[in-house]
Amino acid sequence: MSFTSLKQARNQRRLKSYLDSQPLSATEILNSSVEIATVTASLSSTSALKIDWAQDDLPTSVEVRQSSHDGRGIWAKQKLKRGTPVISLKPYVSVLSNPHLAAYCSKCFSPSEERKSLKRCSKCRVLHYCSAACQNADWDVHKPECSSIQRWTAGAPNAAVAVPGEAIRCIGRLLWDLQKKGSDHLHSKAIRSMESHRTSLSTSSASSQTHIAHSIVKYLRVSSPLELSEYGIGSAAELVDFISRFTVNTFTLTTPSLSSIGISISPVAALINHSCEPNAVIVFPRSSQSPQKDEPVLKVVTLRDLDPNEEILTSYIDTVLPRDQRQALLKETYHFACQCSLCTRDYSATPDPRASIFCPKKCGGMCPIPSDDVKITRCLKCGQQLSEKSAGVVLDAVRLGQEALDKASSLETTDPMAALRLVTNIQTTFAQANLTPSTHPSLSLTRLRCSLMITLLSTNPQISLNETIRLSAICVSALRDLYPEGHPVRAIAIAELGKLLTVDESSELSPAPVVSESPSNTFPPSGVKRLRLAHETLTKAYAELEIGFGPGGGLVGLETLKLAREIDQEINVWTRGVRNVLENR
Numbered sequence: 347m348s349f350t351s352l353k354q355a356r357n358q359r360r361l362k363s364y365l366d367s368q369p370l371s372a373t374e375i376l377n378s379s380v381e382i383a384t385v386t387a388s389l390s391s392t393s394a395l396k397i398d399w400a401q402d403d404l405p406t407s408v409e410v411r412q413s414s415h416d417g418r419g420i421w422a423k424q425k426l427k428r429g430t431p432v433i434s435l436k437p438y439v440s441v442l443s444n445p446h447l448a449a450y451c452s453k454c455f456s457p458s459e460e461r462k463s464l465k466r467c468s469k470c471r472v473l474h475y476c477s478a479a480c481q482n483a484d485w486d487v488h489k490p491e492c493s494s495i496q497r498w499t500a501g502a503p504n505a506a507v508a509v510p511g512e513a514i515r516c517i518g519r520l521l522w523d524l525q526k527k528g529s530d531h532l533h534s535k536a537i538r539s540m541e542s543h544r545t546s547l548s549t550s551s552a553s554s555q556t557h558i559a560h561s562i563v564k565y566l567r568v569s570s571p572l573e574l575s576e577y578g579i580g581s582a583a584e585l586v587d588f589i590s591r592f593t594v595n596t597f598t599l600t601t602p603s604l605s606s607i608g609i610s611i612s613p614v615a616a617l618i619n620h621s622c623e624p625n626a627v628i629v630f631p632r633s634s635q636s637p638q639k640d641e642p643v644l645k646v647v648t649l650r651d652l653d654p655n656e657e658i659l660t661s662y663i664d665t666v667l668p669r670d671q672r673q674a675l676l677k678e679t680y681h682f683a684c685q686c687s688l689c690t691r692d693y694s695a696t697p698d699p700r701a702s703i704f705c706p707k708k709c710g711g712m713c714p715i716p717s718d719d720v721k722i723t724r725c726l727k728c729g730q731q732l733s734e735k736s737a738g739v740v741l742d743a744v745r746l747g748q749e750a751l752d753k754a755s756s757l758e759t760t761d762p763m764a765a766l767r768l769v770t771n772i773q774t775t776f777a778q779a780n781l782t783p784s785t786h787p788s789l790s791l792t793r794l795r796c797s798l799m800i801t802l803l804s805t806n807p808q809i810s811l812n813e814t815i816r817l818s819a820i821c822v823s824a825l826r827d828l829y830p831e832g833h834p835v836r837a838i839a840i841a842e843l844g845k846l847l848t849v850d851e852s853s854e855l856s857p858a859p860v861v862s863e864s865p866s867n868t869f870p871p872s873g874v875k876r877l878r879l880a881h882e883t884l885t886k887a888y889a890e891l892e893i894g895f896g897p898g899g900g901l902v903g904l905e906t907l908k909l910a911r912e913i914d915q916e917i918n919v920w921t922r923g924v925r926n927v928l929e930n931r
Contacts, residue, residue: 399532403435403614410617419619419657426652431896433646437610438533440599440642441516444509445759446607447472453480454641470495472509490522494565512609514561517592520611521577529578536613543681544590555589594680602632602901604838612644621659622672623688625650628660629834631900647896649832666828668701668786697726699784699827703740706730716740743779747772747787754794766798784824793821811849815870818843832893841887841906847880848913877917884910
């Protein structure tokens, strides 16, 4: 799930929560005064900054600088090779999203294992732990949380809202931590220094954050925001300011395979500025080099070689979205208009692969996707104009596809079969609209469909393995058009395809003559050709995982390398078997 989807899901859960107190006016909060820190020193276009709370988490190879255009950011001080983990730290606070509370340890975030179930907290009966050691280590912060969850659950009108959402629990943990450490602690200074856009919130954002503010008041069992002074918050405006910092600077907590399982806060990582064409990524690789007690470990890994004095940039959003949607999302959530290389690129000669359709004359070229404002579009290769009727078909397909994507995403965990039927049916419409595989929302729907089929493969005999492999290959091809070599999303997709290819649904491999193999023009192949393709794909995946997740490729890299070696051994056994058969004839 993308960060956008996480926020949408979180907003939906906020609307389901319950409040006893009267809501504050969003306008009142927006208009109230707030103390804003100002930089008194005269700064050049980029000036080095010494930030006491960030020094322990930053290596000597990078530094914080102030830019007159983009504010604070993190810059390389020396040449950095791609695949370098330039920052490695544990977030201040991390919490699981509600659907994952029973599936992962709330301290180290390791998943439950088939032979070893997680132990549930006997008091709140909400959080789970993988061991007594993790539960004891988490008790210091879970103690006040445990009581708050119990009170919340006892007063809940129904089971749907019996557990506070991850945003409420994350803010609660953060406030308890700051209360314990005091206002002079480096953590408190770091949180206060994070960017806030409270004074420029849209009406919808202000309403949402006001709702969170009331939930926090209820969760902490205070009668009004004025009683939050022990947490360093002296007014309703300061509470919403705190929530605004939280909303803008929250990171998605993911598994090593990039599945979203929660949210986390790291002021140091939040210093990194945005680009839709980033040169670094934020991941949670979970490698054997990090003790379990230190997890989760957030790493910032370079995607390409960086020169000295080059700014490190990550993407705040899902960059499979076309430019207009990226700009709207960044403006709504982060309050800026992106001017990165991808957003300012001229697509007059080559269409954006995120928003293209195949030429109606099938010349091999592509047309920019039409819009409600600009329906006339031409193939950039042969000049063929898209008819008004065809433009209408495309616009309808995009609209229906987005609606289907939103609906299917909401059903993904609760009713995967219904979600699969929905995305399968809508893709028939896409075939008529001639959307390219990398165009949004076509790619997102294909990825969701593939993910659902993989999930259902072991339990539903109607799901075709070979069809799943073909969909996976389409995803990999499209992602290669959008992401550079080594990007984690692309690397994980290649690894997933490799794993699927290791299974042959036709029959077990045996040392049979080569003539029994599948024809060379079929995909996916069977027999030893399938194994060789699997080994080749896994080897490629491991090379890219070592870029996107750093040396070793994290936990997925270790698993991929192990599987590649096993397949290599199986191919060798098959080859020796064939040789023996031929020699004995």
